[in-house]
Amino acid sequence: MTTMDTILIVNAGSSSVKFQVFAVDGDGRLRRRIKGQVDGIGSRPHLRATGSSGEKLAERVYPIESVGDVPAALQVAADWLRDEQRITPLAVGHRVVHGGPDYDRPVLIDHSVVGRLERYAALAPLHQPHNLAPIRALLEKFPSLPQVACFDTAFHRHHDDIADFYAIPCQLHEDGVRRYGFHGLSYEYIATTLPKVAPDIATGRVIVAHLGSGASMCALLGGRSIESTMGFTALDGLPMGTRPGQIDPGVLLYLISVKGMAPAELQNFLYRDCGLKGLSGISNDMRELQTSKEPEAAFAVEYFAYRVALSAGMLAAALQGVDAFVFTAGIGENSDGIRARIADRLGWLGVALDPSENHRHSLRISRPDTTPVYVVPTDEELMIAQHTLSLLWSQRPSHPARGRAS
Incomplete structure (x- = not known):
């Protein structure tokens, strides 16, 4: 070459x-x-x-x-x-x-x-x-x-079976109905970058939050994915710009049997009309929601932070503890307000942000002697x-x- x-x-x-x-x-x-x-x-x-x-x-x-x-x-x-x-x-x-x-x-x-x-x-x-x-x-x-x-699924394909199976007949798993996880290229980049930017935590138990219009979270153990918030499709897990995230399958049955939604209509609804857009009735753009004075916008923002914090608890259980937390992607890298809202709900994991470092979008935004929190741009x-x-x-x-x- x-x-x-x-x-x-x-x-x-x-x-x-x-x-x-x-x-x-x-x-x-x-x-x-x-x-x-x-x-x-x-x-x-x-x-x-x-x-x-x-x-x-x-x-x-x-x-x-x-x-x-x-x-x-x-x-x-x-x-x-x-x-x-x-x-x-x-x-x-x-x-x-x-x-x-x-x-x-x-x-x-x-x-x-x-x-x-x-x-x-x-x-x-x-x-x-x-x-x-x-x-x-x-x-x-x-x-x-x-x-x-x-x-985007490849980085998660080495999960243990216990993380990838659904509680359905095993033949369906053999047919490919399993938890895949997504945003794997982003998580792989973070995993390969941490040894350079934060070597102290690179081999430990790290929760990474890829927060953008599409959003998910991943548990890294020794730089390998062991659990993710997304599953069979990119609809699962966190609420996103236009996707609902985790939802009771019974809701989908209700929309089909009672509301009369056809499969194509339901697919379009779940991928394009839910999430922050559906909750707020205003926008799927977190920047617009944060500056809006409408109560529905404020609710959508708080709901997003709440669900991220809930998922952090799930991933902490998968890891049996947390050594560090990493924010990445559009919202995670650029919104100090969203990072602060999420961190406020993670005090039980030892998380406490330094407001000045968070506002400056520094590499490390946590206070000394607390669980390290980093902002690492993905690529x-x-x-x-x-x-x-x-x-x-x-x-x-x-x-x-x-x-x-x-």
């Missing part, structure tokens, strides 16, 4: 395609060169991109008809990268939300892999179809370009780039697999 080699990372959603470009140095180090996205797919398509120092590289609006779906958005990004940035990647790494029971690690993609992953679209309808759309488009246009799928894209590079190196037996960020 030469110092000009690059890896493209793609994270596709329903209305946007986020992408990053990492340069691969001669010694295997990864340097982030470009970060961008094409959003407003089908409404007001917009390409934005910045360079390694945050400088603006692109800011363009496109006609609606020219970017009507995810493959078209990917084509816009690819054309810009090739024609104006002279980027021709060695490989493309993708975030794929659900790997099902088949995949417990990143994998090189072919048509057979895509076929298997399509089976899990119903388990992650907001993500999986859109994750796979650019993969299929690239397979068709560039069949020899290596593509790597990195799964799922770097994790995907490292996995992609490692798989590329593994195809070359004479070279060790490497991939460090500089």
Whole structure:
């Protein structure tokens, strides 16, 4: 590999395609060169991109008809990268939300892999179809370009059976009905970063709260996931922007049998109309809710903090104690108010924040001689780039697999 080699990372959603470009140095180090996205797919398509120092590289609006779906958005990004940035990647790494029971690690993609992953679209309808759309488009246009799928479920796939089974007939577990957990790329990044930023707690019992529009929590023991708040799908666990989190299955039976909801209607309801949006009736954006004077908004905020604290108790039981707590993702990294609300409910675990350090979004935000609490920014894209590079190196037996960020 030469110092000009690059890896493209793609994270596709329903209305946007986020992408990053990492340069691969001669010694295997990864340097982030470009970060961008094409959003407003089908409404007001917009390409934005910045360079390694945050400088603006692109800011363009496109006609609606020219970017009507995810493959078209990917084509816009690819054309810009090739024609104006002279980027021709060695490989493309993708975030794929659900790997099902088949995949417990990143994998090189072919048509057979895509076929298997399509089976899990119903388990992650907001993500999986859109994750796979650019993969299929690239397979068709560039069949020899290596593509790597990195799964949000993979980091949790080594849980003990007692954590992954549901109390239903075991045959259903064999059929794949089990607790998978999600946001695994984020948790894996935190687990690999803690030895550098907080070595004293990296091998201990750590609760990590990935709090964003999608939210979950994970129990790390010695850097390995042993329990998660999410289960079979990304609906479970904490309340999220538009998803309800933990809910009595009887509620779903009631919505079907009494309220007359059809399966497709119920799916849309659970993924798009619940969570903070449903509770507040105002917004799914925590920033907007925190500044609102409406009592429903205040209730949604307090409910979120309450449920995070409850889940911390569950994970503390799984770990048999807690040595540290880590906040990450959009809300966890940026909202000192939410962190304070959650910490106020965790005094029984020895948690007490230093208000000044919390307000400054410092690395460690807890008071001395209390349970350490950290704010560690996540970097799922770097994790995907490292996995992609490692798989590329593994195809070359004479070279060790490497991939460090500089």
